[in-house]
Amino acid sequence: MIITTIGRKTNNSLEAFGRFWMFCLRTTRWMFTGMFQYRNWRLVMPQFYEVGNRSLPVIAITGTFVGMVLAVQAYDQLHAAGFAERMGVLLNLTLVQELGPVLAAVMLAGRVGGALTAELGTMNVTEQIDALRAMGSDPIRYLVVPRFLACLILCPMLTLFADVCGSLAGSWIAVGLKDIPYEPYTYYTMDAVAKWDMGVGFIKSLIFGWIIGMVACYKGFHCRAGAEGVGRACTEAFVAIFIAILIVDFFIATFSTGLYKMLYGFKSLV
Amino acid sequence: MMPESDTRQSDPSASRIGAPVVELRGVSKRFGSLEVLRDVSVKFRRGETTVIIGASGAGKSVILKHIVSLLKPDSGEVHCRGERIDTMTERELVAVRTHFGFLFQMGALFDSLTVAQNVAFPLVEHTQRAASDIAKTVSEKLRMVGLDGLQEKKPAQLSGGQRKRVGLARAIALDPEIILYDEPTTGLDPIRSDIINELILKLQRELNVTSIVVTHDMASVRKIGDRVVMLHEGKFIFDGSPEEMETSDVKIVRQFVEGRAEDEQLAGIRMKGKP
Numbered sequence: 001m002i003i004t005t006i007g008r009k010t011n012n013s014l015e016a017f018g019r020f021w022m023f024c025l026r027t028t029r030w031m032f033t034g035m036f037q038y039r040n041w042r043l044v045m046p047q048f049y050e051v052g053n054r055s056l057p058v059i060a061i062t063g064t065f066v067g068m069v070l071a072v073q074a075y076d077q078l079h080a081a082g083f084a085e086r087m088g089v090l091l092n093l094t095l096v097q098e099l100g101p102v103l104a105a106v107m108l109a110g111r112v113g114g115a116l117t118a119e120l121g122t123m124n125v126t127e128q129i130d131a132l133r134a135m136g137s138d139p140i141r142y143l144v145v146p147r148f149l150a151c152l153i154l155c156p157m158l159t160l161f162a163d164v165c166g167s168l169a170g171s172w173i174a175v176g177l178k179d180i181p182y183e184p185y186t187y188y189t190m191d192a193v194a195k196w197d198m199g200v201g202f203i204k205s206l207i208f209g210w211i212i213g214m215v216a217c218y219k220g221f222h223c224r225a226g227a228e229g230v231g232r233a234c235t236e237a238f239v240a241i242f243i244a245i246l247i248v249d250f251f252i253a254t255f256s257t258g259l260y261k262m263l264y265g266f267k268s269l270v
Numbered sequence: 271m272m273p274e275s276d277t278r279q280s281d282p283s284a285s286r287i288g289a290p291v292v293e294l295r296g297v298s299k300r301f302g303s304l305e306v307l308r309d310v311s312v313k314f315r316r317g318e319t320t321v322i323i324g325a326s327g328a329g330k331s332v333i334l335k336h337i338v339s340l341l342k343p344d345s346g347e348v349h350c351r352g353e354r355i356d357t358m359t360e361r362e363l364v365a366v367r368t369h370f371g372f373l374f375q376m377g378a379l380f381d382s383l384t385v386a387q388n389v390a391f392p393l394v395e396h397t398q399r400a401a402s403d404i405a406k407t408v409s410e411k412l413r414m415v416g417l418d419g420l421q422e423k424k425p426a427q428l429s430g431g432q433r434k435r436v437g438l439a440r441a442i443a444l445d446p447e448i449i450l451y452d453e454p455t456t457g458l459d460p461i462r463s464d465i466i467n468e469l470i471l472k473l474q475r476e477l478n479v480t481s482i483v484v485t486h487d488m489a490s491v492r493k494i495g496d497r498v499v500m501l502h503e504g505k506f507i508f509d510g511s512p513e514e515m516e517t518s519d520v521k522i523v524r525q526f527v528e529g530r531a532e533d534e535q536l537a538g539i540r541m542k543g544k545p
Contacts, residue, residue: 039394122381131378134338135392135440136367138360 023140023218027148030141043142047150051112052158059158060165062107066099067091067166071173084180088189091170096193096201100163102249105208108155109241113216116147117237120220121230129221144221148213155209156202163201196264200256204249211244288316291448291480292337297346298504299332306332308504309346314448319474319481321491321512323526324501330484331375333501334450337482338370339363351447368396371441371449371479375456377433379425385412385436386421392443411439415469431462438469442477449473451483455490467493488527491515500526 034040070091078084120143123129132139174180216237223233260267290313299307306329314320314337322330335341336348339355348356355366379388389408393399399407412418415435425433434454441449451470455463467490473479474494485491491498491512498515500508500523508515508523516527525532 126376127374127378128380130335130340131372131374131380133340133360134367134370134372134374135395136364137391137395138364 019222020214020218023144023221024214026140027144027214027217030138030145031149034141034145040141040145043146044149047146048154050115051108051147051150052154055108055111055154055158056161058107058111059104059162062103063095063100063162063165064169066103066162067095067168067170068173070094070099070166071170071178075174075178079178084178085184086188086192087174087180088171088185089192091174092167092189092193093197095163095166095170096197097204098201098249098253100166101159101201101204101208102245104159104162105155105205105212105245106242108151108158108209109212109216109238109245112151113212113237113241114234116151116213116216117220117223117234118230120144120147120217121223121233124221124223125225125230139221144217147217148210151213151216152206152209155212156205159201159205159208196260200252203256204252207248207252208245211248212241215241215244290314291316291351292482293349294333294336294343295347295349297333297336297343297348299329299336299341299344305504307336307343310501310504310506311346312499312506312509314480314482316447316480317478319470319483319494319496321483321485321495321498322501323485323488323491323498326486328501329504330501331452334372334452334482334484337448337450338367338372368392368444369447371444371446373434373437373441373449373451373454375452377425377437379433379436379440381425383424384421385417385423385425385428388425388436389439389443391440396444407443408439411443412436414442414472415439416465431458431465434458434466435469438466442473442479445477446479448480448482451481451485453485453487454483455485455487460489463487463490464493466490470494488529 071087074087074090075084078087078090120129123143129139129143132142171185175182175185219233219237219240223229292314294310294312297307297310298305310333312333322333324330332341336343336356337350339348339358342356346356347354350366351369353366355363358366379385380391383391386405386408389411390404393404393407397404408421409418412420415438417432417435417439420428420432420436425436428436438454454466454470458466470481470483471494474481481494483490483494495512498508498510498512499506500515500520502522508518508520510518515523518524518527
């Protein structure tokens with residue numbers, strides 16, 4: 001009995017895993033085959049507005065307050081150790097490599113991921129997706145690709161925006177309120193934050209955007225019937241995205257740190 | 271009366287009815303442990319209005335979805351206009367599906383689009399026509415369903431009957447050869463139901479389309495059907511004209527015609543000791 005249950009659950013999980021990757025493959029194929037048609041780009045612009053423009057306030061607030069909290073909490077320790085002028089290093093490296101990408105992605109997952117799953121899920125249970133197929137249109141091309149592209153392209157941009165907000169807000173606390181001299185603060189920051197760090201942050205946010213778009217659309221497309229089904233799909237989408245972001249973040253951090261050491265050796269910030 | 275009685279010579283509609291355009295051959299479909307269709311075979315002929323009746327959950331809508339390959343059979347074949355379609359890919363099906371119009375039970379209009387954009391959708395997707403030309407066609411189709419002037423409304427601003435009529439306008443936008451109706455009158459009052467029935471008849475007369483209608487509404491069956499098939503426990507148990515249906519001695523068909531439940535079906539809701 002137990003073995004049967006385990007076998008059935010394993011089977012179902014493998015089936016869902018396979019279905020997810022088939023969904024990803026179909027989306028990728030449509031992205032490339034459909035990119036030369038104007039009618040497809042016409043579908044992308046409204047999604048850019050929905051995912052990008054409408055996320056700006058929440059991303060700005062997240063970045064700003066994370067930057068300020070980091071500055072407030074780090075100042076006393078750094079000041080006591082005589083490293084207050086290097087606070088920008090800690091603040092900006094943390095923002096660019098870690099908190100900026102992760103928190104922007106989490107906010108995007110909550111605001112956009114949930115909305116995408118709910119929208120597509122509702123379309124699914126009200127037969128709108130079936131209607132698209134019955135009219136000879138591929139719902140992957142019409143619904144998924146524009147939403148996925150918006151997440152993939154805009155997640156790095158929104159992350160950059162969160163980084164800038166956090167950095168400016170942190171600088172305001174450090175230089176404006178804690179009286180750290182502006183020039184050494186800027187000098188140490190510019191010296192420490194390299195293209196490598198920006199690149200790692202960019203790659204993270206690109207992958208997070210991929211996860212948000214793909215998982216949110218997949219869950220919406222495969223939700224169960226009724227309002228309960230849509231609600232459950234939204235919850236599952238957010239939890240899956242959040243966990244995936246944390247796990248992927250760990251592996252990218254481990255890989256990028258190892259690769260940096262292999263290429264350039266250990267980098268001391270003090 | 272069993273399925274696939276091919277011709278009804280006495281039927282006045284027989285002259286406009288042609289060769290089969292859609293055919294299901296030995297189709298079986300199962301959802302988990304529930305077997306919905308069991309080795310079902312049926313032909314739908316050109317110009318004919320076939321009404322599929324059966325109890326709720328009998329698999330009527332599942333048949334419609336097999337006809338446009340929204341669902342694939344577990345076994346058996348689906349043919350449309352001489353081509354086997356159940357083995358086609360989604361891309362190959364695009365051309366096939368442009369021959370169909372599908373009216374979904376709740377209309378399935380796209381919430382984010384206006385009425386005009388909904389009706390124009392198949393035209394924008396499958397033709398290269400100019401915007402002014404499309405707007406003209408949209409207006410013409412909406413006029414056919416009695417809703418011209420509502421172009422800028424959103425589906426949420428329409429009543430249930432209006433949504434179905436817009437769905438019908440969208441279904442006929444590409445002048446399809448075959449129209450599938452999934453419970454077109456369910457949830458509508460008798461007057462609105464009659465309007466939908468008249469629309470189906472009008473399309474039949476003006477466009478000579480092949481219509482396949484899933485319904486529970488016996489008034490619709492009598493009014494629009496050239497042929498009635500009944501699905502019960504995954505099989506067709508009746509195939510004949512509406513007149514033959516009225517005089518059928520098949521028990522479940524009689525129950526449908528008379529709108530009457532059997533004593534054993536009512537036993538569960540009767541209180542103990544009371545008649």
